[in-house]
Amino acid sequence: MSKPKSDKAILVIGGGIAGMTAAVEAAEVGYKVVLVEKEPFLGGRVVRMNQYFPKLCPPTCGMEINYRRIRQNPLISVYTLTEVRQVSGSPGDYTVTLQVNPRYVTGKVDLDESAAEALTSQRVDAFNAGMGKTKALYRPHPMAFPSKMVLDRKALSEDDKAKLAASVPDGAIDFDMQPQTVELKAAAIIVATGWAPYDAGKVENLGFGKCKNVITNIMMERLASEAGPTAGKIQRPGDGKEPANVAFVQCAGSRDENHLQYCSGVCCMASMKQARYVREKLPEAKVTIFYIDIRPTGRHEDFYYELLGDEKIRFVKGKVAKITEADGGALKLDVEDSVTGTKIGEAFDLVVLATGMVPSLATEKLPLDLPQDDYGFVVGGEDKGIFAAGVARHPIEVTRTVKEGTAAALKAIQYITQS
Numbered sequence: 208m209s210k211p212k213s214d215k216a217i218l219v220i221g222g223g224i225a226g227m228t229a230a231v232e233a234a235e236v237g238y239k240v241v242l243v244e245k246e247p248f249l250g251g252r253v254v255r256m257n258q259y260f261p262k263l264c265p266p267t268c269g270m271e272i273n274y275r276r277i278r279q280n281p282l283i284s285v286y287t288l289t290e291v292r293q294v295s296g297s298p299g300d301y302t303v304t305l306q307v308n309p310r311y312v313t314g315k316v317d318l319d320e321s322a323a324e325a326l327t328s329q330r331v332d333a334f335n336a337g338m339g340k341t342k343a344l345y346r347p348h349p350m351a352f353p354s355k356m357v358l359d360r361k362a363l364s365e366d367d368k369a370k371l372a373a374s375v376p377d378g379a380i381d382f383d384m385q386p387q388t389v390e391l392k393a394a395a396i397i398v399a400t401g402w403a404p405y406d407a408g409k410v411e412n413l414g415f416g417k418c419k420n421v422i423t424n425i426m427m428e429r430l431a432s433e434a435g436p437t438a439g440k441i442q443r444p445g446d447g448k449e450p451a452n453v454a455f456v457q458c459a460g461s462r463d464e465n466h467l468q469y470c471s472g473v474c475c476m477a478s479m480k481q482a483r484y485v486r487e488k489l490p491e492a493k494v495t496i497f498y499i500d501i502r503p504t505g506r507h508e509d510f511y512y513e514l515l516g517d518e519k520i521r522f523v524k525g526k527v528a529k530i531t532e533a534d535g536g537a538l539k540l541d542v543e544d545s546v547t548g549t550k551i552g553e554a555f556d557l558v559v560l561a562t563g564m565v566p567s568l569a570t571e572k573l574p575l576d577l578p579q580d581d582y583g584f585v586v587g588g589e590d591k592g593i594f595a596a597g598v599a600r601h602p603i604e605v606t607r608t609v610k611e612g613t614a615a616a617l618k619a620i621q622y623i624t625q626s
């Protein structure tokens with residue numbers, strides 16, 4: 208192992224694509240990095256996608272390279288299931304307290320899904336956007352990194368605990384594992400805490416939670432994924448039927464003074480990508496995209512023009528005022544067509560709401576003195592050696608996020624060498 212360039216470490220908070228990029232870029236030029244992720248796996252929101260634009264490749268293609276770079280680099284220490292509890296000290300010389308939450312699966316003995324077969328205790332499958340359940344002992348998703356099982360201790364019944372205790376090898380599960388505290392030093396901090404989807408239930412007129420066949424764009428990613436709850440079949444949640452007529456509702460809660468006032472910048476591309484999922488998987492299905500403005504910027508515009516050439520895809524410039532459910536689970540959309548000025552009332556089998564991205568730090572604060580705007584995006588901190596990257600800073604897509612991760616690594620290194 209080559210000697211680190213500095214004894215001073217960089218703390219990266221958030222193990223999505225922004226944080227992973229920052230970690231590997233800093234470590235590969237010789238700096239020590241501590242990468243902290245609150246979930247049991249790295250990859251953030253990108254690993255929940257079916258495919259990602261612009262190339263429409265599955266998340267595996269970009270993620271595997273990053274996982275390998277992390278695995279191979281002894282300068283990176285990864286803490287999953289971990290939160291930052293306290294940061295004290297001064298810029299350039301922070302003392303950080305981490306809380307590592309229990310996985311219960313010790314890692315001393317290999318465990319796989321077969322260990323969970325006999326269990327009846329289940330938990331909501333958050334990875335699949337709440338569609339379906341997993342066993343209480345589960346692998347978060349097939350390409351999870353680290354590729355380890357996790358036990359949801361609260362979901363485990365006493366009967367199942369006894370079954371597991373009797374069936375798994377000694378030392379494989381520690382049912383009494385406690386949170387651990389880790390204290391470390393960091394000279395610079397990268398905040399890469401990303402985003403959560405806007406709560407579609409708040410946009411009451413659009414029927415999410417009331418109409419069974421109204422789903423979100425996040426759910427659509429999981430429905431289209433081979434590893435998702437329907438093994439990649441696009442079906443209506445209400446009755447499992449294949450939809451013949453799918454509507455996408457753009458700006459569902461975005462650019463709206465009652466909800467998110469900003470544009471998330473990715474939802475138009477996300478819906479167009481998802482329109483392609485529908486057309487590829489259900490060649491006879493028709494797609495309508497209701498939009499206020501279509502915003503595929505730069506080279507993404509080609510994607511839009513490609514879709515315009517598909518006779519089964521229709522773009523309607525108009526705001527959806529209301530969605531109601533009719534008999535048989537059909538959905539009636541009341542829309543005002545802003546080009547013709549006419550009111551449209553049309554029925555669809557499935558509606559996908561294009562909800563935007565809310566910064567994680569809008570609701571979950573870090574123990575840092577971090578300037579944030581009214582929406583929760585980070586807007587400063589550089590003077591204290593704190594650098595934000597990715598959607599923690601503003602709503603952006605993966606390509607720009609990767610560049611920001613690299614830029615944050617460089618800024619952190621400059622801060623360390625100059626302080």
Ligand SMILES: Cc1cc2nc3c(=O)[nH]c(=O)nc-3n(C[C@H](O)[C@H](O)[C@H](O)COP(=O)(O)OP(=O)(O)OC[C@H]3O[C@@H](n4cnc5c(N)ncnc54)[C@H](O)[C@@H]3O)c2cc1C
Binds near residue numbers: 403424477563596
């Ligand atoms: C429906 C939809 C589809 C999309 N499709 C595409 C696409 O096809 N192509 C594309 O380029 N972009 C797409 N995007 C955008 C893409 O998801 C983002 O650009 C990307 O997720 C940004 O990565 P990030 O690392 O900044 O954030 P995230 O992916 O959110 O990662 C942040 C990580 O930080 C962790 N974290 C949060 N808070 C803490 C904390 N306090 N402590 C420790 N860890 C924490 C989270 O658990 C997460 O792992 C899409 C967005 C949406 C809404």
